[in-house]
Amino acid sequence: MSSAAAGAHRPHGEPAAEVPDPASDSGYPDPPDRVGFFTDTSVCIGCKACEVACKEWNALPADGFSLSGMSYDNTEALGASTWRHVAFVERQVPAAPADGAVDPGGRPLLGLTPVVPGGEADAGAGTDAGAGPAGSEIRWLMSSDVCKHCTHAACLDVCPTGALFRTEFGTVVVQDDICNGCGYCVPACPYGVIEQRPDDGRAFKCTMCYDRLGAGMEPACAKACPTESIQFGPLDELRAGAARRLDALHEAGVSEARLYGHDPEDGVGGDGAFFLLLDEPEVYGLPPDPRVPTRDLPRMWRHAAAAGLALLGAVGASAATAARRKGSA
Amino acid sequence: MVERADFESYYGRPIVKAPAWEATDIAGYFFLGGLAGAGSVLAAALQAGGAHRTAAALKVTSVGSVGLATAALIHDLGVPSRFTHMLRVVKPTSPMSVGSWLLAVYGPVAGAAAASAVTGRAPRAGAVATGGAAVLGPAVATYTAVLASDTAVPAWHGAHRELPYLFAGSALAAASGAALLLGPSAETGVARATAVLGALGETAADHAARRRLGPVAATLREGRAGGLMRSARVLTATGAALALLSGRSRAAGVGAGVALLAGSVCTRFGVFAAGIASARDPVHTVGPQRARLAADGASAAPD
Numbered sequence: 001m002s003s004a005a006a007g008a009h010r011p012h013g014e015p016a017a018e019v020p021d022p023a024s025d026s027g028y029p030d031p032p033d034r035v036g037f038f039t040d041t042s043v044c045i046g047c048k049a050c051e052v053a054c055k056e057w058n059a060l061p062a063d064g065f066s067l068s069g070m071s072y073d074n075t076e077a078l079g080a081s082t083w084r085h086v087a088f089v090e091r092q093v094p095a096a097p098a099d100g101a102v103d104p105g106g107r108p109l110l111g112l113t114p115v116v117p118g119g120e121a122d123a124g125a126g127t128d129a130g131a132g133p134a135g136s137e138i139r140w141l142m143s144s145d146v147c148k149h150c151t152h153a154a155c156l157d158v159c160p161t162g163a164l165f166r167t168e169f170g171t172v173v174v175q176d177d178i179c180n181g182c183g184y185c186v187p188a189c190p191y192g193v194i195e196q197r198p199d200d201g202r203a204f205k206c207t208m209c210y211d212r213l214g215a216g217m218e219p220a221c222a223k224a225c226p227t228e229s230i231q232f233g234p235l236d237e238l239r240a241g242a243a244r245r246l247d248a249l250h251e252a253g254v255s256e257a258r259l260y261g262h263d264p265e266d267g268v269g270g271d272g273a274f275f276l277l278l279d280e281p282e283v284y285g286l287p288p289d290p291r292v293p294t295r296d297l298p299r300m301w302r303h304a305a306a307a308g309l310a311l312l313g314a315v316g317a318s319a320a321t322a323a324r325r326k327g328s329a
Numbered sequence: 330m331v332e333r334a335d336f337e338s339y340y341g342r343p344i345v346k347a348p349a350w351e352a353t354d355i356a357g358y359f360f361l362g363g364l365a366g367a368g369s370v371l372a373a374a375l376q377a378g379g380a381h382r383t384a385a386a387l388k389v390t391s392v393g394s395v396g397l398a399t400a401a402l403i404h405d406l407g408v409p410s411r412f413t414h415m416l417r418v419v420k421p422t423s424p425m426s427v428g429s430w431l432l433a434v435y436g437p438v439a440g441a442a443a444a445s446a447v448t449g450r451a452p453r454a455g456a457v458a459t460g461g462a463a464v465l466g467p468a469v470a471t472y473t474a475v476l477a478s479d480t481a482v483p484a485w486h487g488a489h490r491e492l493p494y495l496f497a498g499s500a501l502a503a504a505s506g507a508a509l510l511l512g513p514s515a516e517t518g519v520a521r522a523t524a525v526l527g528a529l530g531e532t533a534a535d536h537a538a539r540r541r542l543g544p545v546a547a548t549l550r551e552g553r554a555g556g557l558m559r560s561a562r563v564l565t566a567t568g569a570a571l572a573l574l575s576g577r578s579r580a581a582g583v584g585a586g587v588a589l590l591a592g593s594v595c596t597r598f599g600v601f602a603a604g605i606a607s608a609r610d611p612v613h614t615v616g617p618q619r620a621r622l623a624a625d626g627a628s629a630a631p632d
Contacts, residue, residue: 070340077342087339158479160426161414180411184425187348187480187608196349201407282615285339289618293479293486294422300475300489307474307493308467310530311501312370318522319374325518326378 026166033234034170037273046142053224080195083206089141147206149272155185190290267291347608354405356601363500365394366470373463383512385446470500484607491538498530503593510586524572557599564592
């Protein structure tokens with residue numbers, strides 16, 4: 001069963017499962033509340049204010065001007081200099097009976113524009129939609145992706161220098177004066193978030209605006225989001241709010257809504273930044289069942305030890321056989 | 330490719346990021362580390378059996394390999410002075426931290442063993458260093474498999490049970506090749522046997538890894554990785570066959586040595602390339618995870 005389905009089956013009003021406390025686990029004696037992001041993609045309008053605010057506040061280098069051909073997404077992916085990435089998914093779906101009329105949980109659900117083949121709405125983005133079957137429409141999903149600040153963070157586990165560390169807020173941050181550019185965190189991340197900058201080799205990713213958190217402020221992306229698609233706060237409160245939002249959407253007939261990364265039982269112990277999605281995770285470029293690779297590390301070491309012993313045994317047996325032959329010769 | 334049919338992705342973009350490591354640096358390091366580590370084990374066994382010339386040659390090979398390997402690692406950092414950060418902490422959860430400390434201990438020990446063997450000085454200390462290098466050698470040869478598989482790279486993590494045996498076999502074949510190439514014909518008895526055992530171990534582990542990986546094993550068959558893995562198979566088999574003949578023919582020994590070393594290089598570069606290919610295609614990230622979810626769903630009691 002997928003984590004999304006598990007979320008969908010949670011009864012109304014049941015409190016979210018207890019939030020893991022990675023800051024205490026990392027040795028902070030009395031840490032503040034673990035904070036995080038809840039990104040509710042059902043109200044994302046694709047304005048990219050989060051991307052811009054993140055770039056501005058964190059003084060991230062520009063990505064250059066290139067057109068990807070991926071809808072309005074010319075950012076393409078999270079990376080060393082892109083710590084918020086707005087995904088745009090366009091696809092043809094059967095026309096919904098009611099569109100954009102519901103107002104669940106006191107939040108407006110922004111409507112999806114139906115494409116009328118040959119009509120005015122077909123002039124631009126709807127060219128391929130026009131060829132589609134009658135009674136279909138373009139569904140346009142937008143979602144602002146970010147570092148998940150995992151409870152069990154692979155990047156942090158594998159970092160050989162201690163450059164990556166757990167903050168008192170339960171987030172995961174790289175210290176750029178310690179990072180030595182080994183690049184191990186890059187393939188370790190099950191979400192493909194962290195990346196090295198090609199010019200100097202060091203790795204960079206979202207800090208959840210560690211500097212702003214320390215000053216009691218919310219991260220720049222959440223501050224800039226005009227629709228509260230990006231919500232920041234104590235993780236337990238966000239999870240409770242997300243559960244209510246999910247119930248409201250399901251009651252309103254948005255059965256495809258599901259939470260992603262909210263479950264402390266998942267393969268990374270739950271994410272510090274979790275999402276409400278309107279389709280399968282992989283449609284947004286997210287792994288459907290991410291696991292921290294280090295959870296298999298004890299087994300890997302056991303096999304490496306066994307392989308090492310087999311090597312010793314093979315050489316020992318060969319030497320013993322050769323010695324016996326020499327002795328008998 | 331059954332899974333491709335109903336597979337969805339975000340514009341075909343990768344989900345996990347492939348490492349930015351240079352193949353020559355890191356796959357080269359996997360090979361050199363294996364050659365050094367297994368060479369130390371073989372050198373100790375040969376020395377115990379009186380094959381002193383081959384043992385000395387392998388000790389020099391080991392220290393040279395581990396030196397080159399360390400240079401490759403430092404080169405891959407971009408800024409060499411940052412290497413010292415590697416020894417800032419001891420971190421058991423990081424195979425790279427464990428490996429850095431392992432190299433920091435193994436390198437000087439292997440160096441002492443080689444220095445004593447070449448100069449003939451301090452034979453007792455040299456024997457202790459030879460033994461120490463032989464104890465650390467298997468770890469140097471196999472930990473790189475853990476380094477690769479402790480990632481989200483589908484072809485590496487998916488084969489995390491088999492990769493250490495594949496690397497150990499490849500390392501033993503390479504070290505045996507070096508012994509056949511560098512040692513006198515009279516001293517090839519042990520290396521002939523270990524060449525065959527290494528080749529067999531590598532082949533068996535490769536077979537098991539492909540079975541485990543299922544559809545992801547395509548990354549070991551296709552493209553650059555496929556070519557390298559096929560070359561590795563031919564070279565290693567040829568090397569093992571020639572090794573069996575090398576007792577009578579010096580030329581066969583040289584040929585076996587070259588083939589086994591080249592086979593080991595191809596194996597490491599092939600595994601490396603397969604990992605990169607598996608990270609770049611989202612089907613290899615989504616496919617196994619979807620299969621896992623389906624299996625979990627099937628085993629769980631239905632609602």
